[in-house]
Amino acid sequence: MELSDLFLAPLYLAILYGLAYAIRPSVTNQFTKPFFIPALTLKFVGAISLGLIYQFYYKGGDTFNYYWHSTIIHEAFAKSFSTGFQLILDNGGDNSPATAPYVAKMFWHEPGSTEYLVCRIAAFLGLLCFNSYTVISLFFAVISFSGIWAMFIAFAKIRPHVYKQLGWAMFYVPSMFFWGSGLLKDSLCLGALGWLFYAMYRGIIQRQALIKCLLIGTIAVYALLSIKVYILLCFLPAALLWIFNETNDRIKSKGLRLVARPLFLGLGVVVAVFAATNLTKGDAKYDVDKIGERSKITADYLYQQSVKQEGSGYHLGELDGSIGSMVKLAPQAIATSLYRPFIWEAHNPVMLLSALEAGFFLFFTLRIFWRTGVFRTLGVIGKNPILLLCFMFSLVFAASVGITSANFGTLVRYKIPMIPFYLSGLYILQNMATARASGAATPAGRAAARPRPQLVG
Secondary structure, three states, X not given: OOHHHHHHHHHHHHHHHHHHHHHHXXXXXXXXHHHHHHHHHHHHHHHHHHHHHHHXXXXXXXXXXXHHHHHHHHHHHHHOHHHHXXXXXXXXXXXXXXXXXXXXXOOOOOOOOHHHHXXXXXXHHHOOOOOOHHHHHHHHHHHHHHHHHHHHHHHHHHOHHHHHHHHHHHHOOHHHHHHOOOOOHHHHHHHHHHHHHHHHHHHHHOOOOHHHHHHHHHHHHHHHHHHOHHHHHHHHHHHHHHHHHHHHHOOOOHHHXXXXXXXXHHHHHHHHHXXXXXXXXXOOOOOHXXXXXXXXXXXXXXXXXXXXXXXXXXXXXXXOOOHHHHHHHHHHHHHHHHHOOOHHHOOOHHHHHHHHHHHHHHHHHHHHHHHHOHHHHHHHHHHOXXXXXXXXXXXXXXXXXXXXXXXXXHHHHHOHHHHHHHHHHHHHHHHHHXXXXXXXXXXXXXXXXXXXXXXXX
16 A cells, blocks of 8 residues: 555545445435445445555555556556557456566466456556556445445345344455455456346346346356365355246146156256366366365465464365365354354454354354254255255355364455345345244234335336
8 A cells, every 4th residue: 555545545535435326316216225335435435444454464465466567567568558558358368578577576477367357357457547556346246245235135125024134144244355355356257246146146036137237147157267266166156046936837737847856857957067178178277177186275265374474274184185075174164264264263453253144143043043943944055946945055055164264364365256136145044034934913024014115126
């Protein structure tokens, strides 16, 4: 951060708030309006706080590495617009004489580098704000917020009875607005995942604005493919199951539904397997044939680094690089991602916040199972497509990041895409289970049976 940020940040905040107030009427109504500006403000606070934490507490890190590369590209623009533009369009494979002096300063300039893609996005946004780190971070926060808001609108239309709780799950979880707001990959991925969910719901489930949703979904898929493809790999099977279940439930004939269900499920499995094996084919990190080996390498590296730096490492068990060993460790990985670190495992203030969050997740989960009963809870989940999506994605994603992280410091960042789905699933599950148990004769049952508020699309 530089002295210019003190002048530019308030100026751009005023501009961004002005735009937010201008578009708010078109994306909110009386129910969702109270969340819009406070949620956006938290994203801004998270973006600025992340920069301050990295500068004064961690003394550097990925966010400043992205900015370093952005600054180099900005220098190129200052001398030659065509050279700077060439660096922004470059996917890491260009070594022309014009760009060579700048490429020589970059350590992330490699073909297909996901890190360099984020640097290029930051450099492009930097053209709009004199390459100010703080303002670029605010832009990343806006991108993230837009996707989360779209996700909130979709979830609120699915289960309007709990729209307030959904708002808390989307916007007020510290990890969400801190790690998912600044100049990091996570902000872009969180925004893309939110828009993908919205596009699937609006375009496929509701069958509205098909062209618009196709465009949004395509951009979101491309962003996830280019930055963190494993998020897409974990999300697609659950999303396809959700879509097929919703489609099957719309069939009026009970007999036809029984025949169609296995066909839909079979088609979903085929599509999911095809996507998993072809989207990452040839990828050094995420090729299905190499994913076990890469997971072991990543987990071992992060654990060793944590031990060297006396960090918050954890060890789940022996990982030999095979898919079988990953499956064996999956239950521990899920529990670790969702409910750890425990309070006594927090060694610094940042980890303490994560431990408090994880403790809330554990308490909330156990309370639902205790009040509703294990079998009744599982029955409600099994009969509702959106709950299957939320928990299937959350569990698969929790297993994948829990196995590969081996460090609570990285895990707290990696797991944020599943947080809105897991918490939203819990709130919807709680509402459905309560309504089912109490019946329409009780106040809770009557509340669940009331006409649902119409939320904007």
